[in-house]
Amino acid sequence: MKKLLKKLYIFLILLFLYAPIIVLIVYSFNASKSRAVWQGFSLTWYQQLFTDSKILSALETTFLIALIASVVATVLGTFAAMGMMKMKKKTFETVRTITYIPVLNPDIVTGVSLMMLFAFIGIELGFVSMLLAHITFCTPYVIISVLPKLYQLDMSVYEAAQDLGAKPFYALRKTIIPQLMPGIVTGFLLSFTLSVDDFVISYFTTGGHVENLSMIVFSMARKGVNPKINAVSALLFVTVMILLLIVNKRELSSKKHAAKNKDTLLNREKQIIKYRRNEGK
Amino acid sequence: MGKKIIELKNIYKRFGDFTAIDGINLYINEGEFLTLLGPSGCGKTTTLRIIGGFEQPDEGDVLFEGVRINDVPAHKRPLNTVFQKYALFPHLTVGENVAFGPTIRKISPDIIQKDVKKYLEIVNLEGYEDRDVSTLSGGQQQRVAIARALINKPRVLLLDEPLGALDLKLRKDMQDELKTMHKDVGITFVYVTHDQEEALTLSDTVVVMNNGRILQIGTPVDIYNEPNNAFVAYFIGESNIIHNSIMVKDKLVNIDGVDFNCVDTGFGQNTPVDVVVRPEDVVLVPADKADLKGIVTLVTFKGVHYEIWVEGPTFEWKVHSTLPQTVGDELGITVDPYNIHVMKHEPLEIPSEETAVEV
Numbered sequence: 001m002k003k004l005l006k007k008l009y010i011f012l013i014l015l016f017l018y019a020p021i022i023v024l025i026v027y028s029f030n031a032s033k034s035r036a037v038w039q040g041f042s043l044t045w046y047q048q049l050f051t052d053s054k055i056l057s058a059l060e061t062t063f064l065i066a067l068i069a070s071v072v073a074t075v076l077g078t079f080a081a082m083g084m085m086k087m088k089k090k091t092f093e094t095v096r097t098i099t100y101i102p103v104l105n106p107d108i109v110t111g112v113s114l115m116m117l118f119a120f121i122g123i124e125l126g127f128v129s130m131l132l133a134h135i136t137f138c139t140p141y142v143i144i145s146v147l148p149k150l151y152q153l154d155m156s157v158y159e160a161a162q163d164l165g166a167k168p169f170y171a172l173r174k175t176i177i178p179q180l181m182p183g184i185v186t187g188f189l190l191s192f193t194l195s196v197d198d199f200v201i202s203y204f205t206t207g208g209h210v211e212n213l214s215m216i217v218f219s220m221a222r223k224g225v226n227p228k229i230n231a232v233s234a235l236l237f238v239t240v241m242i243l244l245l246i247v248n249k250r251e252l253s254s255k256k257h258a259a260k261n262k263d264t265l266l267n268r269e270k271q272i273i274k275y276r277r278n279e280g281k
Numbered sequence: 282m283g284k285k286i287i288e289l290k291n292i293y294k295r296f297g298d299f300t301a302i303d304g305i306n307l308y309i310n311e312g313e314f315l316t317l318l319g320p321s322g323c324g325k326t327t328t329l330r331i332i333g334g335f336e337q338p339d340e341g342d343v344l345f346e347g348v349r350i351n352d353v354p355a356h357k358r359p360l361n362t363v364f365q366k367y368a369l370f371p372h373l374t375v376g377e378n379v380a381f382g383p384t385i386r387k388i389s390p391d392i393i394q395k396d397v398k399k400y401l402e403i404v405n406l407e408g409y410e411d412r413d414v415s416t417l418s419g420g421q422q423q424r425v426a427i428a429r430a431l432i433n434k435p436r437v438l439l440l441d442e443p444l445g446a447l448d449l450k451l452r453k454d455m456q457d458e459l460k461t462m463h464k465d466v467g468i469t470f471v472y473v474t475h476d477q478e479e480a481l482t483l484s485d486t487v488v489v490m491n492n493g494r495i496l497q498i499g500t501p502v503d504i505y506n507e508p509n510n511a512f513v514a515y516f517i518g519e520s521n522i523i524h525n526s527i528m529v530k531d532k533l534v535n536i537d538g539v540d541f542n543c544v545d546t547g548f549g550q551n552t553p554v555d556v557v558v559r560p561e562d563v564v565l566v567p568a569d570k571a572d573l574k575g576i577v578t579l580v581t582f583k584g585v586h587y588e589i590w591v592e593g594p595t596f597e598w599k600v601h602s603t604l605p606q607t608v609g610d611e612l613g614i615t616v617d618p619y620n621i622h623v624m625k626h627e628p629l630e631i632p633s634e635e636t637a638v639e640v
Contacts, residue, residue, distance in 0.1 A: 156368035164382035
């Protein structure tokens with residue numbers, strides 16, 4: 001009984017969280033324009049979606065910006081994290097806190113302040129300004145993903161590579177980067193996800209006719225009922241969902257890996273104890 | 282033993298307010314096994330890192346075969362290092378780890394493969410090429426680290442407490458293996474340790490360091506038998522160090538209130554001195570046969586010998602003897618003149634247990 005209640009509770013919570021999205025996805029396949037009446041399965045809205053040039057160009061903008069922004073943010077964030085590790089403890093703590101602030105900052109504040117900044121330094125609002133904004137808000141996430149890997153990093157490996165004849169940059173590539181890779185990839189995927197689904201910051205930092213998918217959805221919703229919104233939103237949701245699943249799976253498997261290492265450490269302890277016992281004999 | 286291969290001239294190194302190396306002069310002969318020995322923080326690892334090119338000295342020169350190499354970066358020095366915690370590349374297999382150096386030097390893959398096999402054999406790990414390094418035991422990882430260094434045929438191999446992380450039994454085995462390897466490959470070894478026994482067992486030359494300075498350089502036998510100050514005596518093996526001794530005149534020293542004949546001269550008359558006597562050099566005789574008498578306070582069986590503590594008038598003597606004694610007995614204490622080591626009196630900075638035993 002208790003078990004059943006537990007399951008019911010979790011089911012209710014998940015229902016509460018996902019019901020709107022499920023409704024949205026279901027109705028994106030509705031044959032009718034109505035948002036209330038189900039009139040049979042159809043792919044009409046998806047078809048219309050891919051013939052709508054405005055939506056297609058938004059799709060292109062979204063993924064182009066997400067790709068460039070997350071690549072640039074990954075490079076910037078990774079090197080920033082490395083630099084931070086070389087700092088003195090106090091400076092390091094300060095810089096780390098500062099990098100957390102943009103993460104916690106309300107998007108609207110980030111958006112408005114970036115818009116003002118672009119106006120101030122005379123960058124025309126459009127694709128470039130939106131891209132710069134995305135790089136800005138993605139970089140801290142990369143730093144946050146890479147830093148924990150840096151804590152665990154064994155620096156002597158870097159020295160060992162140089163000792164064996166590797167030039168400093170080659171040593172970095174061959175020893176440090178592979179060790180940081182899980183963090184770097186997580187940071188990249190996180191950036192990509194955040195960039196794909198961002199609305200508020202994009203809204204404030206774009207101009208001309210440059211629009212991403214979230215903005216299209218927003219403007220379509222304002223114009224009134226159009227089930228194409230459902231289709232676009234469903235696609236956005238699925239993309240973000242898949243990316244997040246990948247991120248989570250990576251974290252899980254890296255934890256499993258850590259557990260495996262712990263296991264071998266444990267074995268080593270056992271071996272040592274065995275040795276000691278033999279010696280005692 | 283040939284010419285000087287490495288020379289350190291007047292080296293200073295500071296980290297902030299801390300002086301890690303306080304004026305070191307040292308040369309290392311080609312082919313020798315030289316050990317830098319001292320407690321934690323004595324500057325031995327920093328010295329090694331300066332030789333390896335991982336630290337820059339603030340002052341002084343590092344010479345390799347007479348040529349100054351201060352500005353030569355680590356990856357261009359004909360030296361290789363075995364690091365304290367092995368520093369194996371965790372994402373590479375055993376074979377790939379060992380092949381790292383030759384791959385960089387763009388040696389053909391066939392030769393690399395042969396070399397990897399050969400050097401894994403030298404370290405007793407034949408057939409381990411495809412193993413994941415994380416599946417190896419500490420001793421095996423250490424051997425991979427040694428193979429990875431030796432395969433580059435360095436002129437000098439630097440070893441930074443390579444056995445520090447191993448348990449006792451494994452450590453003894455690896456000591457023997459290291460000594461054999463040194464003989465077989467015939468390259469210069471510079472070894473850092475805080476373990477005096479290891480230093481005495483392995484080395485041709487021992488360099489005792491403390492507080493960033495070299496206190497004594499010599500063969501293990503010299504260092505053990507003729508420590509030139511109380512710290513060296515304390516650090517190398519167990520000793521009775523009697524601080525309140527007085528050099529009465531040449532060849533006569535007052536220890537624990539009793540005059541002893543010794544072989545040392547040149548300290549002047551009635552000068553305060555430190556006297557060092559090894560526990561195995563103290564001879565216990567019946568009380569009426571000696572001027573210095575003491576009471577046995579503790580007897581411990583140590584395997585090869587008994588450790589006996591004898592309370593003299595002002596000093597508690599540690600004695601190693603193959604014969605047991607009875608607690609409470611009064612005995613005479615004698616020492617042969619040549620076993621009494623007289624040194625200039627100086628305040629002794631005995632490292633606390635914590636710093637003496639480096640982890």
